[in-house]
Amino acid sequence: MGMFKVRVAEVLEETSNIKSFRLKRADGAPFDPYPAGAHIDVVGPTAVVRQYSLCSPPYELDEYLVAVKLEADSRGGSQALHDVEVGQELEISAPRNLMDLAEDADRHVLVAAGIGVTPMISMAYHLQRAGQEFELHYFARSHTEAAFVDLLENRSGFSDRVVFHFGLSRDEQRAVLETAASSLTQESHVYTCGPEGFMDRVKSIAAEKVPEDNVHIEHFRAGEPTDTSADVPFEVELDDEVYEVPVGRSIVQVLEENGVEVDTTCQEGICGTCIMGVLKGEPDHRDQCMSSSEKKANDQIAACVSRAKSPRLVLELF
Ligand code: FES
Incomplete structure (x- = not known):
C-alpha cells in the first residue's frame, strides 16, 4: 500500500479529548480526489497505525482534516498523535472508502x-x-x-x-x-x-x-469476538499454489508465512485493507467492513479474520 508524507499545518483542540489536525502534503502537491466518507491510515510517531475519517470537503484537495479522540486505553496511537505539533511530519495512506453514498437515494x-x-x-x-x-x-x-x-x-x-x-x-x-x-x-x-x-x-x-x-x-472497532469453537482447517488456492489454513491461524498469516505479501492495517476486520477476491468457494465472513450485500455476493473476503464454509477457497489478490 502506498504511503506518503504529510506535514501538520494546524492542530486545534475541538473538545477536552478530541484534537483536529490539518494535514498538507510534504511535497506541496494537492491530494488526489477521494469519495466522501473515506478514511486514511495515519502512522503516528510511535509507528502505530490508526484509521481516521477525512472530514474536510472532499472537493478541496489542498489539505486533509482529521480528528483524533484520545482513547482512555490508548496503546500509543491516539496519545502519540495528541502530542504531535504543528510542523511535524506524519505518514498517511491514500484514502479508502467503506461507506459509499448511494447516488440514487431520494x-x-x-x-x-x-x-x-x-x-x-x-x-x-x-x-x-x-x-x-x-x-x-x-x-x-x-x-x-x-x-x-x-x-x-x-x-x-x-x-x-x-x-x-x-x-x-x-x-x-x-x-x-x-x-x-x-x-x-x-x-x-x-x-x-x-x-x-x-x-x-x-x-x-x-x-x-x-x-x-x-x-x-x-465501524471503528472490531465487533464482539466470534465463537471459534467449531472452526475447522480449510485450504486456500492462490496463483495455483495451495495452502492449508489451520484452526487459530488467519488466511493472511498463512499467506505471509509462505512469502505472499498481503496489505493489512487493522488485522481486526474493520479497515478493508486486506480484502481479496474470491473466485471459487464460500467464505465465512467475520469482518465488520463489508456490507451485507457484499457478503452475500461471496466474491470478496477480508482475509485477516474471515474463514471458509467450503473446504477450499480460490482467491486472487486485488
Ligand atoms: S486488515 Fe483491516 S480488514 Fe483486514
Missing part, C-alpha cells in the same frame, strides 16, 4: 454519535454541493463534548441540515430516531457511525423503514 439521513460525526461531515459537504436531500443528526453527551459544533453551526454551509441532540437518555434517543425514520421511503439511505450499541439501535429502527442494504454502518 434522501440521505446521516446519524452520528460522538467522534462518529467525522465521516458524516465530508459526506454532508458532498451532498450539499450535489444538491441532494439530506439531514445530519449529531448525538453527543453535551455541547462542550461535541467536536466541530462551531464548524457545523457557522462555517459548513449546511447548518440548516444539522440537528444536534445533546444529553439524551436512551429512550429519548430512540424517540428522536423513530421520528427521523418516519419520513423515510424504500429509496432512502441511512448512514451511521458511533458506538456499536448506538449503531445497532439506528440500524434496527431504520431497517423497519428501508431495505437492510440501505443502512450503512462505519
Whole structure:
C-alpha cells in the first residue's frame, strides 16, 4: 500500500479529548480526489497505525482534516498523535472508502454519535454541493463534548441540515430516531457511525423503514469476538499454489508465512485493507467492513479474520 508524507499545518483542540489536525502534503502537491466518507491510515510517531475519517470537503484537495479522540486505553496511537505539533511530519495512506453514498437515494439521513460525526461531515459537504436531500443528526453527551459544533453551526454551509441532540437518555434517543425514520421511503439511505450499541439501535429502527442494504454502518472497532469453537482447517488456492489454513491461524498469516505479501492495517476486520477476491468457494465472513450485500455476493473476503464454509477457497489478490 502506498504511503506518503504529510506535514501538520494546524492542530486545534475541538473538545477536552478530541484534537483536529490539518494535514498538507510534504511535497506541496494537492491530494488526489477521494469519495466522501473515506478514511486514511495515519502512522503516528510511535509507528502505530490508526484509521481516521477525512472530514474536510472532499472537493478541496489542498489539505486533509482529521480528528483524533484520545482513547482512555490508548496503546500509543491516539496519545502519540495528541502530542504531535504543528510542523511535524506524519505518514498517511491514500484514502479508502467503506461507506459509499448511494447516488440514487431520494434522501440521505446521516446519524452520528460522538467522534462518529467525522465521516458524516465530508459526506454532508458532498451532498450539499450535489444538491441532494439530506439531514445530519449529531448525538453527543453535551455541547462542550461535541467536536466541530462551531464548524457545523457557522462555517459548513449546511447548518440548516444539522440537528444536534445533546444529553439524551436512551429512550429519548430512540424517540428522536423513530421520528427521523418516519419520513423515510424504500429509496432512502441511512448512514451511521458511533458506538456499536448506538449503531445497532439506528440500524434496527431504520431497517423497519428501508431495505437492510440501505443502512450503512462505519465501524471503528472490531465487533464482539466470534465463537471459534467449531472452526475447522480449510485450504486456500492462490496463483495455483495451495495452502492449508489451520484452526487459530488467519488466511493472511498463512499467506505471509509462505512469502505472499498481503496489505493489512487493522488485522481486526474493520479497515478493508486486506480484502481479496474470491473466485471459487464460500467464505465465512467475520469482518465488520463489508456490507451485507457484499457478503452475500461471496466474491470478496477480508482475509485477516474471515474463514471458509467450503473446504477450499480460490482467491486472487486485488
Ligand atoms: S486488515 Fe483491516 S480488514 Fe483486514
